Amino acid sequence: MIEIDSITKVYNGEKAVDSVSMTAETGTITVIVGTSGSGKTTLLRMINRLEEPSSGEVRINGDSTADVKPHILRRRIGYAIQGHGLFPHHTVARNIAAVPELLDWPKDKIRERVDELLDLFSMEPDQFRGRYPAELSGGQAQRVGVARALASRPDLLLMDEPFGALDPIIRTRAQEDLRRIQRRLGSTIMLVTHDMEEAIRLGDRVAVMDAGRLVQHASPAEIIANPATEFVADMVGNVERPLRLLSLIPLSEIVEDGAAEGEALPADASLRDALSACLWTGREAVPVVQDGSAVGCATLAAIRARAEAHR
Amino acid sequence: MSVGRVLRPALIALLLALVLRPGWFEPVFAPLAPEGGPVIYERASLLSLSLSHLGLVAAASLVATIVAVGLAIFVTRPAGAAFRPLSRTIANIGQTFPPVAVLALAVPALGFGAGPTLVALFLYGLLPIFENALTGLSTLPPAVTEAARGIGLSRWQRLLRVELPLALPVTLTGIRLSVVIALGTATIGSTVAARTLGEVIIAGLLTNNTAYVLQGGLIVGLFAVLIYDGMVQIEQRLARRMGA
Numbered sequence: 001m002i003e004i005d006s007i008t009k010v011y012n013g014e015k016a017v018d019s020v021s022m023t024a025e026t027g028t029i030t031v032i033v034g035t036s037g038s039g040k041t042t043l044l045r046m047i048n049r050l051e052e053p054s055s056g057e058v059r060i061n062g063d064s065t066a067d068v069k070p071h072i073l074r075r076r077i078g079y080a081i082q083g084h085g086l087f088p089h090h091t092v093a094r095n096i097a098a099v100p101e102l103l104d105w106p107k108d109k110i111r112e113r114v115d116e117l118l119d120l121f122s123m124e125p126d127q128f129r130g131r132y133p134a135e136l137s138g139g140q141a142q143r144v145g146v147a148r149a150l151a152s153r154p155d156l157l158l159m160d161e162p163f164g165a166l167d168p169i170i171r172t173r174a175q176e177d178l179r180r181i182q183r184r185l186g187s188t189i190m191l192v193t194h195d196m197e198e199a200i201r202l203g204d205r206v207a208v209m210d211a212g213r214l215v216q217h218a219s220p221a222e223i224i225a226n227p228a229t230e231f232v233a234d235m236v237g238n239v240e241r242p243l244r245l246l247s248l249i250p251l252s253e254i255v256e257d258g259a260a261e262g263e264a265l266p267a268d269a270s271l272r273d274a275l276s277a278c279l280w281t282g283r284e285a286v287p288v289v290q291d292g293s294a295v296g297c298a299t300l301a302a303i304r305a306r307a308e309a310h311r
Numbered sequence: 312m313s314v315g316r317v318l319r320p321a322l323i324a325l326l327l328a329l330v331l332r333p334g335w336f337e338p339v340f341a342p343l344a345p346e347g348g349p350v351i352y353e354r355a356s357l358l359s360l361s362l363s364h365l366g367l368v369a370a371a372s373l374v375a376t377i378v379a380v381g382l383a384i385f386v387t388r389p390a391g392a393a394f395r396p397l398s399r400t401i402a403n404i405g406q407t408f409p410p411v412a413v414l415a416l417a418v419p420a421l422g423f424g425a426g427p428t429l430v431a432l433f434l435y436g437l438l439p440i441f442e443n444a445l446t447g448l449s450t451l452p453p454a455v456t457e458a459a460r461g462i463g464l465s466r467w468q469r470l471l472r473v474e475l476p477l478a479l480p481v482t483l484t485g486i487r488l489s490v491v492i493a494l495g496t497a498t499i500g501s502t503v504a505a506r507t508l509g510e511v512i513i514a515g516l517l518t519n520n521t522a523y524v525l526q527g528g529l530i531v532g533l534f535a536v537l538i539y540d541g542m543v544q545i546e547q548r549l550a551r552r553m554g555a
Contacts, residue, residue, distance in 0.1 A: 050461060074463035085458025088553040089476045099462050132552060148462065158461075 001026050002047070002156055002188065007056030009042050016042045018212040019056070024205065026061075029182055029189040031199040033235065034209035040192045043209065044158055047190065048077045060155055075102055078149030078157035078187075082164040084141045086133040092118075092144050093129040099152040117147040120181055139170040146178065150187065159191040163198070175202055196235045200224065200244055208232050221248055242307045246271035249306060251288050251298050260285035260297035267295060271306060274298045319540065326533040330357045333526070340522035350522050352511045361530065364507040367425060367500065368493045371432030376486055379437050383444035384470065398441070406438040410496050414503050428500030428507070435496055436489035443485025447478025480549045487542040494535045498527070 002024040009017040017039040024030040034040040045051040047058050049070040058065045065073055078099075086095050093114045100110045115125040121143040133141055142162065149157055162178075163171045179202060182189055193199055199206045200220040207217045208231070216228035224245045227233040236244065251274055252267040264287040265274055277286050278300050285299040328335055333351045344350040379402070385391040386398050410431045417427035451474060459473045498509030508527050515523025 048461065050457075071460075071463045071465045074461060079458070079461035081454060081457060081461065083454040085452075085454035085461075087455060087459070087473060088452075098464075102463055102468075134553065145458075 001061060002190070003059040004043075004047070005057045005059065007043070007046055007053045007058060009039070009046060009051060010054040015212050017046065017053075020209075020212075020214045021056075022207055022214060022217050024188060024190060026188050027186045028204040029179075029191060029202050030205045030207060031203035032190065032192045032207045032209060033194065033196055033199040035194060035235075037211075038209040039212040040194075040209045041160055044160055044190060044192045047156070048074045048079060048158055050074075075099055075152065076155050078152075078154040080146045080149040080157070080159045080162045082161040084133075084145030084165075086141055086145055086148070088133050090132075091129065092131050092133070092136070095133065095144055096148045096151050098148055099154075103152055105152075113151060117151060120184075121147055121177065138166055139174060142166060142170075142174060143177070146181075150181075150185070153185075155188065157187050157189045159189060161193055162191065164193075171198075178202065196237065197244075200248065208235060221245065224248075243272055243275075246275060246303065246307055252290070254298050254302040254306060255288045255296045256299065256302065258285070258297045258299075259294075260287045260299075262286065264289045264294065265298070266290070271298070271303050275300070275303050278303075315540075319537075322533060322537060326530065326537065329526070329530050329533070330361050333357055336526070340526060343525060344520055344522040345518070348518065348520055352514065352523050352526060354514065355506075355510065357508075357511070357530065360506060360508050360510060361534070363505075364494075364497055364509075364531070365534070367428055367497050367505060367507060368432065368490060371429050372436055372486065372490050372493055374429075375433050375436035375489060376440055378433075379440035379485075380444045380482060383441055383448055384475075387445065387448040395445075399445075402438045402441045405434040408434065410435055410499060411502075414499065418503050423504040425500070425505045427503050428497060428505040431500070432493045432496060436493050439488040439492070440482065440485040443488075444478060444482045447481035448474055451477050477553070480546050480553070483542060483546045483549070487539060487546070490542070491535050491539050494531060494538065498531060 004020060004022050006019045006021050007017060008015060008019050020039075020043055022030075032040045032043060042051055046053045047065070049065060060076070087098070090098075093111075096114045096117055097110045100113060105113070114129065118125040118128055123140065123143065128136075128140070128144075133144070136144065142165070146159075146162065149159070163174050166174060175198060178189075181187075191202060200223070203220055205217060206220050206223050208215050208223065208228075210229070210231045216223060216232050218226075218228075223232060224236055224241055227236055247270045249271045250268050251265060251271065254271065255267065260283065262281055262283055263277070265277060267288050267290040274286050278284065284301075285297045287297050288295050337350050340350050382398055382402075386395040413431040413434055414427045417430045421427050421430065455473065455477065456469070459469045464472065497505075497507045498512055500507045501509030501513050508531050511527030511530075512524050515521065515525075515527065
């Protein structure tokens with residue numbers, strides 16, 4: 001569990017982060033979202049003490065981060081950033097092994113871990129182990145950056161706009177990968193982004209920052225349905241709210257008995273996908289399949305009912 | 312590339328022949344020697360002069376590299392940042408002093424021989440290395456230095472594992488310039504009795520023997536060209552690996 005306790009950062013008399021408190025449960029993704037200058041990156045950097053807090057405290061599983069030397073603390077906390085920051089003079093394997101090496105893991109254990117992570121990120125170890133970062137595509141380099149951050153099985157993974165430099169298609173894939181890997185490993189992640197779409201897609205909890213203050217900290221559905229302030233509503237985008245809400249709900253929740261024409265959707269697709277399919281092909285319902293067999297259909301009426309449920 | 316493949320071994324062979332078998336070139340240099348005078352320099356072995364010349368250059372460059380890189384590291388740390396303008400001024404002054412003047416000033420203090428030459432070469436070599444190391448250390452990719460800090464490298468580890476290796480190609484360029492300047496400058500060390508290939512050139516100038524001048528000049532020139540080329544190769548290999 002990560003506890004941030006009324007943490008404040010003052011730069012030249014101005015409060016970049018103003019008495020922010022929040023708690024992140026182990027095994028969850030918390031996305032900190034805000035505009036540039038909202039203090040979100042400063043907040044993140046205070047957790048691994050790349051910035052020293054002016055006041056307040058951060059506790060990881062009950063231990064204050066102020067009690068250890070900063071560089072020792074950082075070896076327990078994964079850190080992935082925009083533009084990956086891989087060491088250009090080290091191979092992929094050495095980059096991933098950076099923190100385990102600092103922690104003096106035995107060599108064969110490090111080698112095993114590197115291969116395991118490359119596998120996890122769908123990169124053939126034999127093919128990628130010996131490459132240099134300059135020989136990777138943007139998406140591959142970003143995956144290696146995240147693998148490096150996860151290498152020592154840290155208590156917490158901090159990510160600062162990790163997908164900011166990727167093009168939209170690769171970004172969506174990277175987000176799906178992250179979600180999949182996080183569920184598999186049960187990692188605790190805090191991720192900073194300016195993109196509300198990304199926050200809603202990835203976050204178990206979303207924390208919205210505005211002018212140094214935490215204005216709302218809630219589940220994505222709650223943020224969309226009941227934005228706490230005008231600013232949060234703006235970030236969510238009023239026009240897109242129903243669609244964003246639908247994108248959070250899987251088809252399995254509204255599937256009903258019956259048959260429908262046309263191409264089927266998997267049960268873990270979102271209501272937004274189903275709505276889009278209905279509108280595009282002029283259907284009133286789409287068939288739903290799970291593990292290859294039909295389980296029923298999802299109707300436009302049911303989708304509409306869910307979109308209106310918050311009222 | 313293919314030109315280099317032919318030219319490089321040819322130049323190396325020529326240099327080795329000039330140093331080890333100077334007698335072979337008697338017919339070539341004979342027209343340049345004064346009538347009846349000696350054609351090939353025989354007062355000392357060219358091999359020992361070459362080794363002593365290269366030794367002086369290597370020693371001076373090594374010390375200059377250690378001092379210049381050390382200084383560049385110091386002024387790029389937070390504690391030394393205030394000294395950055397001052398250190399650049401000092402390194403620049405080292406460069407503006409004519410080497411001959413340094414020799415003249417150093418002889419009374421250090422006596423004749425290799426000492427004053429080493430001092431002159433050292434002072435002259437500082438600036439290019441310092442400037443390049445400084446550029447290398449202060450233009451590191453920000454994402455990389457941020458990541459190095461973020462994953463928990465200590466200050467020393469960041470310097471040794473990330474900053475210096477990344478600054479290496481640029482620093483090597485500075486060392487290369489400095490070594491090449493030193494190879495040429497070392498010849499005037501012979502005016503204060505340092506054993507260098509300058510001895511051959513100076514003997515030629517004193518006795519109006521163009522054959523000596525050409526012989527000494529050619530050897531120094533070939534050393535400079537080949538060492539320059541070798542270091543360029545190393546830099547390119549390093550840069551290619553880093554994807555530059």
